[in-house]
Amino acid sequence: MTLSSPEQVAVAKANFDAFFGLAGKVFEGVEKLVALNLQVIRSTLAEAQENLTKVPGTPEPQQWFALQAGFIGPFAEKSLSYSRQVFDIASTTQTEVTQLAQTQYERYNNRVQALVEEAAKNSPAGSEAAIAAWKSAIAATTTLYETLQKTGQQAVQAVESNFDAVTATASKAVRSNADQALVATGAKR
Structure with a gap:
């Protein structure tokens, strides 16, 4: 592949920059997820040993059951916390990728608009309808993109608020069940 004009070189560079920017954001998200998993494994092993x-x-069965009930609550709380952290990492990564995609879309859209404007300047008489159709198509595409982006953001916000509500409810239920199990065995937290 040979690049014959400065514009082609600039476009190729912009595409490489976009690719490496996107890859960098994805790898940052994976890196955060791996670090979280290592932290969870490390703490889980330490707690299991303890x-x-x-x-x-615990020679008596009642003490043993109380001990087991005492493990359930913290484990469930940590599981919920882990789920929240994974969701936060995924959400942050998705937001960063979306921002990069938006930047690329805006660059592409600007290039297309410049192309249409250049074509309009150099077009023969009578081609005004075709140029107007191009401009109308670009405007419709931009409107569609913006609508899809807003809808996507609203969906992510809805998922996040639902996740928060489910997490809060589950956390309360876990605490309540753990407390009931401790009461049933006669143990204290």
Whole structure:
């Protein structure tokens, strides 16, 4: 592939920059997710070791059940926290990717508009209808893109608020169930 004009070189550079920008954002998200998973594994192993050291000291079944009930609440809370953090990482990555896509779309749209304007200047007489149709198509595409973008943002916000509500409800239920289990076994937190 040979690039014969400065415009083609600029377009190729912009496309490479966009690709590497997008790849960078995706890898940042993956990196955050891997770090979170390593942190969760590390803390889970430490807690498992701590909990296993407590088991031999519980000779009575009631104490053992109380000990098990005491593990459920914190585990469920941590699971909810983990889910929230994964959602936050995914949401942040999606927002950054969307911003990059919007920037690319705006650049592309500006290039197309400049092309249409240049074509309009150099067009023969009688081609005004075709140029007007091009401009109308560009305006319709821009409107569609903006509408889809707003709809996508609203969907993400709805998912996030639903996730927050479900997480809060689940957290309350877990605490309530853990407290009930502790009460049933006669243990205290």
